[in-house]
Amino acid sequence: MVDTGHLSLHVPEPAVRPGGQPDFSNVKIARAGAVPRPNVDAAAEDIRDLAYSIIRVLSRDGEAVGPWADLLSDDDLRTGLRHMMTLRAFDSRMLMAQRQGKTSFYMQHLGEEAVSCAFRKALNKGDMNFPTYRQAGLLIADDYPMVEMMNQIYSNESDPLRGRQLPIMYSSKEHGFFTISGNLATQYVQAVGWAMASAIKNDSRIAAAWIGDGSTAESDFHSALVFASTYRAPVILNVVNNQWAISTFQGIARGGSGTFAARGLGFGIPALRVDGNDYLAVHAVACWAAERARRNLGPTLIEYVTYRVGAHSTSDDPSAYRPKTESEAWPLGDPVLRLKKHLILRGLWSEERHVQAEAEITDEVIAAQRKAEEHGTMHAGGRPSVRDIFDGVYAEMPPHLRRQRQKAGY
Ligand SMILES: Cc1ncc(C[n+]2csc(CCOP(=O)(O)OP(=O)(O)O)c2C)c(N)n1
Ligand SMILES: [Mg+2]
Numbered sequence: 001m002v003d004t005g006h007l008s009l010h011v012p013e014p015a016v017r018p019g020g021q022p023d024f025s026n027v028k029i030a031r032a033g034a035v036p037r038p039n040v041d042a043a044a045e046d047i048r049d050l051a052y053s054i055i056r057v058l059s060r061d062g063e064a065v066g067p068w069a070d071l072l073s074d075d076d077l078r079t080g081l082r083h084m085m086t087l088r089a090f091d092s093r094m095l096m097a098q099r100q101g102k103t104s105f106y107m108q109h110l111g112e113e114a115v116s117c118a119f120r121k122a123l124n125k126g127d128m129n130f131p132t133y134r135q136a137g138l139l140i141a142d143d144y145p146m147v148e149m150m151n152q153i154y155s156n157e158s159d160p161l162r163g164r165q166l167p168i169m170y171s172s173k174e175h176g177f178f179t180i181s182g183n184l185a186t187q188y189v190q191a192v193g194w195a196m197a198s199a200i201k202n203d204s205r206i207a208a209a210w211i212g213d214g215s216t217a218e219s220d221f222h223s224a225l226v227f228a229s230t231y232r233a234p235v236i237l238n239v240v241n242n243q244w245a246i247s248t249f250q251g252i253a254r255g256g257s258g259t260f261a262a263r264g265l266g267f268g269i270p271a272l273r274v275d276g277n278d279y280l281a282v283h284a285v286a287c288w289a290a291e292r293a294r295r296n297l298g299p300t301l302i303e304y305v306t307y308r309v310g311a312h313s314t315s316d317d318p319s320a321y322r323p324k325t326e327s328e329a330w331p332l333g334d335p336v337l338r339l340k341k342h343l344i345l346r347g348l349w350s351e352e353r354h355v356q357a358e359a360e361i362t363d364e365v366i367a368a369q370r371k372a373e374e375h376g377t378m379h380a381g382g383r384p385s386v387r388d389i390f391d392g393v394y395a396e397m398p399p400h401l402r403r404q405r406q407k408a409g410y
Contacts, residue, residue: 016322018321024330032065045265051273052259054305058278063342078348078349081340083113086361087113088113094153097154098314102373103378105166105314106153106313108310113335114276116134117137126205130210131187144177154378157381158372159384163384164389188224192237193227198234199233199234207234207236215253217252226267236289237269241276241305242306243307260303264301305332389408
């Protein structure tokens with residue numbers, strides 16, 4: 001045995017630092033249409049390659065090609081574009097509202113709109129998402145009222161969560177959107193548990209777990225995979241690889257596994273890697289995984305390859321840790337522009353209609369904002385009652401809390 005006496009740790013470094021030339025040569029991109037579409041009952045070991053490639057439908061020219069194309073109608077596609085544009089407009093107004101002091105905090109989806117918007121369309125009513133803070137498209141694409149989202153962001157008197165959650169941590173049982181937890185990765189075990197419960201009850205509803213690249217380093221992620229694998233839980237295990245976890249590049253959490261999708265293989269879970277900026281590909285892959293779950297074939301792990309174009313949150317400044325022009329160099333493009341191009345190519349859309357739709361959507365968002373602001377913002381107008389702090393946790397309030405509530409005057 002060789003003993004050099006000079007051990008050292010390997011600490012992965014991002015390819016470029018601020019001031020450098022953006023470089024995505026590490027992102028190996030398969031040609032659109034090149035990756036096969038296996039049967040949904042394929043075994044994980046028979047489709048290993050799919051965890052290392054990237055499933056894509058939209059070509060550079062905007063055509064939908066290959067075996068993962070052709071699931072959506074013309075109307076579905078136009079609606080999908082509208083959802084992504086709405087999420088983008090919503091983000092832009094709420095970022096502004098945060099700068100105006102109307103809320104303390106906001107997190108945007110810029111560049112990642114296709115992931116949550118297209119995924120939602122693969123689920124049925126009654127299915128349950130366990131999202132992170134970057135999947136508001138699940139609500140938008142399910143027609144959850146924007147006013148309710150804004151009421152939550154403002155923590156105003158109409159906030160459905162009564163001021164008890166950080167802004168953007170929505171919750172809606174009816175819309176299949178489980179309460180967001182600020183403690184990353186907890187939702188992964190919850191999703192698998194919920195899916196197991198659904199199977200135990202012989203129900204037909206499935207669950208979707210959501211996590212970011214960075215948070216897969218948490219042990220909850222791995223525990224969830226063990227249970228999903230052992231009990232073949234009807235769950236879709238989503239990993240959104242947007243290249244960054246605040247200031248930490250994805251190479252840290254990924255470690256030596258090559259891709260995040262490959263994590264599934266060690267657990268015997270079929271794993272797919274998909275172009276997260278391709279609305280059609282995301283939808284097709286999500287449908288494949290949903291069908292597996294519904295047919296009781298067990299879990300699927302999906303890695304969405306995308307890029308976080310904006311700052312992590314309103315408390316972050318990415319110029320401190322990545323080149324300012326990095327997003328322009330991102331090779332998978334912009335999800336809104338790519339779907340727009342596809343629709344125009346097929347004669348279903350035009351530049352004029354796009355401009356008009358943008359104006360209509362902005363009006364809708366502003367109208368929702370006005371309505372929400374009638375019920376107050378962070379510093380002005382109506383707010384939830386202090387009494388609400390004490391409600392909604394215990395079915396029967398314990399004596400010490402009752403005493404605290406009395407002390408507070410409620
Ligand atoms: C258990 C836990 N650790 C750390 C944090 C602080 N934190 C909030 S977001 C974040 C980065 C998460 O990155 P990623 O999982 O890639 O998701 P993304 O923000 O890119 O969507 C961190 C470290 C937290 N909220 N919870
Ligand atoms: Mg991330």
